[in-house]
Amino acid sequence: MLEIYNSLTNKKETFKPIVEGKVNLYVCGMTVYDFCHLGHARVLVAFDVVYRFLKARGYDVTYVRNITDIDDKIIARANENGEEFLALTERFIDAMHEDERALGVLPPTKEPKATENIPEIIAMIETLIEKGHAYVGESGDVYYDVSSFPEYGKLSGRKVDDLRAGERIAVDESKKDPLDFVLWKPVKPDEPSWESPWGDGRPGWHIECSAMSTTILGNNFDIHGGGHDLQFPHHENEIAQSEACTGEHFANYWMHNGFIRINDEKMSKSLNNFFTIRDVLESYSPEAVRYFLLSSHYRSPLNYSTESLDGAMAGLDRLYNALRGLPEAEADRWTEYEDKFYAAMDDDFNTPEALASLFDLARVVNKLHNTKGPEAAASLGALLKKLAGLLGILQLNPDEWLQQDADGDGMDAASIEAKIQERIQAKADKDWAKADGIRDELKAAGITLEDKGADTIWRRD
Numbered sequence: 001m002l003e004i005y006n007s008l009t010n011k012k013e014t015f016k017p018i019v020e021g022k023v024n025l026y027v028c029g030m031t032v033y034d035f036c037h038l039g040h041a042r043v044l045v046a047f048d049v050v051y052r053f054l055k056a057r058g059y060d061v062t063y064v065r066n067i068t069d070i071d072d073k074i075i076a077r078a079n080e081n082g083e084e085f086l087a088l089t090e091r092f093i094d095a096m097h098e099d100e101r102a103l104g105v106l107p108p109t110k111e112p113k114a115t116e117n118i119p120e121i122i123a124m125i126e127t128l129i130e131k132g133h134a135y136v137g138e139s140g141d142v143y144y145d146v147s148s149f150p151e152y153g154k155l156s157g158r159k160v161d162d163l164r165a166g167e168r169i170a171v172d173e174s175k176k177d178p179l180d181f182v183l184w185k186p187v188k189p190d191e192p193s194w195e196s197p198w199g200d201g202r203p204g205w206h207i208e209c210s211a212m213s214t215t216i217l218g219n220n221f222d223i224h225g226g227g228h229d230l231q232f233p234h235h236e237n238e239i240a241q242s243e244a245c246t247g248e249h250f251a252n253y254w255m256h257n258g259f260i261r262i263n264d265e266k267m268s269k270s271l272n273n274f275f276t277i278r279d280v281l282e283s284y285s286p287e288a289v290r291y292f293l294l295s296s297h298y299r300s301p302l303n304y305s306t307e308s309l310d311g312a313m314a315g316l317d318r319l320y321n322a323l324r325g326l327p328e329a330e331a332d333r334w335t336e337y338e339d340k341f342y343a344a345m346d347d348d349f350n351t352p353e354a355l356a357s358l359f360d361l362a363r364v365v366n367k368l369h370n371t372k373g374p375e376a377a378a379s380l381g382a383l384l385k386k387l388a389g390l391l392g393i394l395q396l397n398p399d400e401w402l403q404q405d406a407d408g409d410g411m412d413a414a415s416i417e418a419k420i421q422e423r424i425q426a427k428a429d430k431d432w433a434k435a436d437g438i439r440d441e442l443k444a445a446g447i448t449l450e451d452k453g454a455d456t457i458w459r460r461d
Contacts, residue, residue: 137174329378
């Protein structure tokens with residue numbers, strides 16, 4: 001039975017969907033003004049695995065991940081570049097999709113953009129004003145009245161009085177309370193805008209997600225996810241807006257993934273200590289990056305290092321080696337190994353334990369292969385590949401993985417094959433010194449040879 005750690009209650013809870021057999025999942029997506037970094041990759045991969053596993057459990061999943069395509073940072077970058085903001089956002093949406101495909105991230109069911117939901121955003125703001133939860137300030141900004149929502153702080157555990165003590169009202173703001181946040185901003189020079197009952201302007205960030213999620217999934221849905229940094233204020237504000245507007249409970253389960261850290265600091269653009277996905281893929285395969293992201297529980301912080309990525313490569317080498325040389329077969333029917341894998345994933349999507357179960361299975365596959373031959377190991381090998389597929393790994397041909405040149409500076413495959421043929425001829429001529437010399441030469445170049453009867457196979461170290 002699936003259990004999910006619910007950030008709203010701060011405990012694991014047995015998952016019970018609102019409608020039996022169906023799951024509605026909303027995840028806060030990217031603000032598209034630059035290339036995605038590894039912190040974004042963690043969100044993408046973590047919830048991709050949630051999506052895959054819920055489907056494997058037999059649920060009909062509607063997965064919505066929004067795109068924030070209007071925002072202060074977007075406007076600033078577009079003005080800096082001297083281009084239309086939509087040209088900027090479309091370019092980085094395309095780049096984001098390229099990064100997703102590289103990492104094996106499945107497309108969400110729906111991917112709404114904020115700019116395509118302006119009427120829904122305006123309608124929600126109008127309802128909040130009508131119900132006394134929002135007001136128009138003297139500056140023309142529309143603000144949410146935090147004092148009108150007694151449960152404010154229930155997600156983050158923060159107390160309103162403590163928050164208020166730490167806030168100040170800027171001179172040019174006309175809000176009643178330091179905690180009140182903007183729902184609609186009046187137009188400014190060189191900024192895009194839309195017509196509204198409060199004059200031309202654009203939406204605030206928080207209201208965008210409330211409008212998109214409830215429009216697509218309904219007022220009450222199953223799971224809302226995102227990065228830990230969004231828990232406050234973004235998700236807290238989403239709850240306040242949505243529940244005040246609809247009068248219904250917003251999301252039943254809240255999931256937050258941990259940060260990626262570098263030298264014990266959160267990876268972020270604001271700290272200028274980030275690596276883009278593209279930066280990392282210049283040196284490491286996408287599957288290794290994905291494995292690295294799954295090697296720690298999604299709620300835990302994950303420290304970035306080349307050693308960790310090297311370890312991910314080595315781990316995948318071991319798993320792919322277990323599949324090498326096995327014939328095609330049907331996966332074994334439900335076994336203890338599948339039990340272990342599903343038990344791990346049912347425990348709040350515990351991917352490190354799920355990976356451990358794959359290595360247990362790989363050891364059994366290797367033992368069967370070595371003692372009884374490839375045919376005897378084939379069905380368990382197929383099971384290994386099937387289970388790994390739920391994590392989005394181990395789907396390449398083993399030779400394709402083991403012989404890849406990730407950083408592009410190794411010996412090419414044709415040269416390696418030529419050396420192997422030269423070694424085979426040397427062995428046929430009983431020139432053992434030459435044969436050993438070729439093996440040593442290839443080993444020095446990072447190539448390991450394995451003699452399988454009359455055949456020789458190779459892999460990169």
